[in-house]
Amino acid sequence: MKSSLICVAGTEEIITVNVDLGCRSYPVYVGSGLLNRPELLSRHVHGKQALVVTNTTIAPLFLDKAIKALQQENTEMTLETVILPDGEQFKNMESVIKVFDAAIEAGMDRRCTFVAVGGGVVGDICGYAASSYMRGVNFIQIPTTFMSQVDSSVGGKTGINYRVGKNLIGAIYQPKCVLVDTNTLNYLPNRELASGIAEAIKCGLVKDGKYFEWLENNIQALLARDPIAIAYAIKRSCEIKAGIVTLDEKENGIRAILNFGHTFGHAIETSCGYGNLLHGEAVAVGMSFVFWVEVVLLIVPDLTIFITATGDTIEANEELQEGEELLERANLEEGEEQV
């Protein structure tokens, strides 16, 4: 995984992580104040129409900045906005329809660009709408939560919840770029920051012991929003994710390792009702459950453990075995990298 650090005189550093997927490759830009660097976005917006999708929480904070960044070097750009209600419970077909309708009413053509400004929910809705509007239009991610910056904005998974299922309808659809302005985290509630850190910890656990150790040693700096620690955690998490996505974009095998703790996590999240437990919190509980089962099985190897949370019963042993096989393959297929 190649990353680069570009220092431009008089400006902040920009870290670039490349997601290598042949003709679908794209950069993840990470840095402080990147919403003030319109040249980063203008490289990736080729048409003259853009649709910004955001939510009621994010709009007052960053919508104007995002619009300015999109229009500054592209003065002929016509721009429309969809402001969705905030919350996982709105990650549904109705929200996707709202995005389609706004695009149609604005007369957006095949060369338009959909831009997600917000957390994972906004990115998922906007990305899935982009994958389906006119059989696929350009798409840019501007994630504003730590969770979406370290995880969900990278790798192209988009989707909505449908009836009983989380992310049951969706597409693997890669953005043209991901722009992470770490200043957006200044407005993030502590609980949401901690939830995102859980996904960063997952990255360390599944792929990079040294990064896991680094997270252990720097957890206070992350919680205190130290800009250098935050930028490094985003960079390293994105590198790990990009490396795995490059090997298995469509999740036919190894990419499933990134779901570590998620089977149990999703079950817990659903049983608590969406919005009561944050995604990262559920994943953290899920991961700790995996370790608890591992320890129990060391003591009582023949035990079969079932977990029931949503009506579906999961056999813990089977899940663990699959996870272990994937972990083994992850380290065989891509050498562990130095931090």
Add this chain to the structure above:
Amino acid sequence: MKSSLICVAGTEEIITVNVDLGCRSYPVYVGSGLLNRPELLSRHVHGKQALVVTNTTIAPLFLDKAIKALQQENTEMTLETVILPDGEQFKNMESVIKVFDAAIEAGMDRRCTFVAVGGGVVGDICGYAASSYMRGVNFIQIPTTFMSQVDSSVGGKTGINYRVGKNLIGAIYQPKCVLVDTNTLNYLPNRELASGIAEAIKCGLVKDGKYFEWLENNIQALLARDPIAIAYAIKRSCEIKAGIVTLDEKENGIRAILNFGHTFGHAIETSCGYGNLLHGEAVAVGMSFVFWVEVVLLIVPDLTIFITATGDTIEANEELQEGEELLERANLEEGEEQV
């Protein structure tokens, strides 16, 4: 474009046209009685669950045969069916939702296969649903109309009509295989056969003068459903389409040549109301309009011609110029092939 002819002792010939798209490559099987050859389908169905999507016209004719073909070599296969109402007016989000609901109710997982048995409308709905269900599941096309056999089942374009727009929502999503049993045409109304022939003529016009001549000379044989003529027209049309799709899967350039006559055709089709004019009939009118404009412009070169059919006004001259540029590129980028 490589095609092959396989003769198996005691059975009919199978023509195979390969659509070369790297890891998304797939075969188009063409022949008489191929629904009686379950080994062709079983090569491409890897999971143990299949969802057959068809309509009320096609179900009494071919559903049992298709189910038998899917289950014969895969006896553990669980199979569900969605029978949609017949007609372009049902190519909408409600039909896609019906497919999702059937898949969810049957507990279909990521390894399931969606199978479209019908014409272009069924293929479009089923294909788009397959592209979005669990972020994309396997998909097989069994086209039963001449239109879908020579054109719409190949190349991965899927989509539904949405509000004012034809195919406004959809995906480019390739099937795992296309199985064309030419016996299905025995039940096709003459008007629909003629509509399909219009798309075959378009293939000749845009890419292969010799094939166009062949169509001129064999039009009576095609209308009389001569099996050899029918099979050859399907083969050659699929080869031409596959060759162009290989160069430009996502229609960023040259693939637009396959829309020859379609800008005007769609306008006429929409203004007549869906279902009153068949797609191929509209395309035929559209193509003949293009030639009429060409002739008029030879006589009065400075004339600017506008056509208004659906409220949108199309400038004919601009359309023609774009079409001519594409035609030139089509012949530069892929050498003309021998029939």
